Amino acid sequence: MVGRSAPNRHPNRKLASRVRAVPGIRAVSTYRREWLVKDLVAGVVLTTLLVPQGMAYAELAGLPAITGLYTTVLCLLGYAVCGPSRILVLGPDSALGPMIAATVLPLVAAGGDPDRAVALASVLALMVAAVMILASVAKLGFISDLISKPTMIGYMNGLALTILIGQLPKLLGFSVDADSLIGECAGFVRSLAGGAAVPAAAAVGIGGIVVVLVLQRFLPKVPAVLVMVVLAIGAAVVFDLGERGVALVGELPEGFPPFTVPDVRPADLPLLLGGALGIALVSLTDTISNASAFAARTGQEVRGNQEMAGVGVANLAAGLFQGFPVSTSGSRTAVAERAGARTQLTGVVGAVLIVLMLVLVPGLFRDLPQPALAAVVITASLSLADLSGSVRLWRQSRTEFLLCGAAFAGVALLGVLPGIAVAVSLSVLNVFRRAWWPYRTVLGRVPDLEGYHDVRSYPQARQLPGLLIYRFDAPLFFANARTFRDEIRRLAGTDPRPTWIVIAAEPMTDVDTTAADILEDLDEALNADGVHLVFAELKDPVRRKIERFELTRTIDARHFFPTVGAAVAAFRRLTGAEWTDGDH
Structure with missing residues (x-):
């Protein structure tokens, strides 16, 4: 009962x-x-x-x-x-x-x-x-x-x-x-x-x-x-x-x-x-x-x-x-x-x-x-x-x-x-515009200031010879992936020519399949010219997507670093590059 x-x-x-x-x-x-x-x-x-x-x-x-x-x-x-x-x-x-x-x-x-x-x-x-x-x-x-x-x-x-x-x-x-x-x-x-x-x-x-x-x-x-x-x-x-x-x-x-x-x-x-x-x-x-x-x-x-x-x-x-x-x-x-x-x-x-x-x-x-x-x-x-x-x-x-x-x-x-x-x-459309043409810049080292900073805000910022640090402030998807590709190609062609381009990827909250295909083609073209694409501060969900898209077939798995500082330190160990006078 x-x-x-x-x-x-x-x-x-x-x-x-x-x-x-x-x-x-x-x-x-x-x-x-x-x-x-x-x-x-x-x-x-x-x-x-x-x-x-x-x-x-x-x-x-x-x-x-x-x-x-x-x-x-x-x-x-x-x-x-x-x-x-x-x-x-x-x-x-x-x-x-x-x-x-x-x-x-x-x-x-x-x-x-x-x-x-x-x-x-x-x-x-x-x-x-x-x-x-x-x-x-x-x-x-x-x-x-x-x-x-x-x-x-x-x-x-x-x-x-x-x-x-x-x-x-x-x-x-x-x-x-x-x-x-x-x-x-x-x-x-x-x-x-x-x-x-x-x-x-x-x-x-x-x-x-x-x-x-x-x-x-x-x-x-x-x-x-x-x-x-x-x-x-x-x-x-x-x-x-x-x-x-x-x-x-x-x-x-x-x-x-x-x-x-x-x-x-x-x-x-x-x-x-x-x-x-x-x-x-x-x-x-x-x-x-x-x-x-x-x-x-x-x-x-x-x-x-x-x-x-x-x-x-x-x-x-x-x-x-x-x-x-x-x-x-x-x-x-x-x-x-x-x-x-x-x-x-x-x-x-x-x-x-x-x-x-x-x-x-x-x-x-x-x-x-x-x-x-x-x-x-x-x-x-x-x-x-x-x-x-x-x-x-x-x-x-x-x-x-x-x-x-x-x-x-x-x-x-x-x-x-x-x-x-x-x-x-x-x-x-304004949201789409911001994602389509996001803010992007090169980062450098500023004397007496910890971290790496926008060279537009700090023109005195220095860079290691052969290394460029690039930040792209948006998810990477079909609408802006070509903008990203063209900007990287331009940086790869600068004089003196870099051997590493480090992507400060913390703002990069997503990567879709279109962007993944473009990244794969870009990395292969850069590697043929002796330039390596390196990622720092990439969020774990985005990293897992890159692995699922099999991008690590072309992008060296060793070229993923937890911080920009770790990527810079690895480059310095590999090449022996030193900061120019006035930098720490």
């Missing part, structure tokens, strides 16, 4: 262990009573930012403002259950808005059917969820490293400019119909010159930007966006701005949407998938960077794969309730942190308050001017730009500055979705 009953209990324990491993359940089981008041207060403060930003970013994505609130509620609840970070805040994001619009709006009928746009955006959120969850299961968090810092700076600068130009007409009370940044610039200038701007709208929009920037600069603890929104609603009521040509948000739908499986045409799915991959990559990069920054402050460990799963579940929840793709938000997380947030209960409080607002007071933002939402988006876009980072790249590395500029141009000229493809391609 005992032997039969034990296996039945084991699955129960395993199931209980898995349930306890869910971040939300683990957070509840370890929750401390003294955190409650702080989480409740932080949730109220956070809500004052979540509502206007959610509405503004929904319109940035080309969707009805109400969908931003639906999305905010569901993603906060989804991440509270499955997200590992204690205080990271998710929601509609200014960086994702243009990408969503670029994916969804071309598929919407010419009439601009908002229901179809919402359905497409919801499917997009579900696709992003699938990508993130599958990437989490496959432990692909490293994919966020596909975008280097310089190309990310350029991409974000281009995105900030795209958002700014796209929101300027709304800020001034008119609209422009264009498909590109240049077209939007031209249309904006033409409309402005034609007198399309509405003075009252311009006053609200520009005034809103000034209020937000001034408060953020001089009173950072004051909820700047909330203050601006309240002032804008007050101005709309007092001055009857709706009758002066200023577009207002209007009455929001009452209540909350039901569980909905979005219905779209199969022909739309391939185009949506392309957008979902780009959005998932940007969201992943943003999530990992934000999680790392806030984890360092709170003493948490960053769990990249769990973060992907948490963001994936948040997108899944949003997509099933008429929402759109979301990401983490550094600004909203900072607000929650400053307000005293301790756990994800802060986000849950925010979600509950938004639901109560939709159910009890849906007309609360009826008189909110649309230019005020444009002001919210524009001030957010300014935080995306990193002009000081671009200047630093110009000073530190012209090559990486050019990469930054190329990524910027990709977004500005091709659009946000092609722009992310350009950014990833440039990052990968």
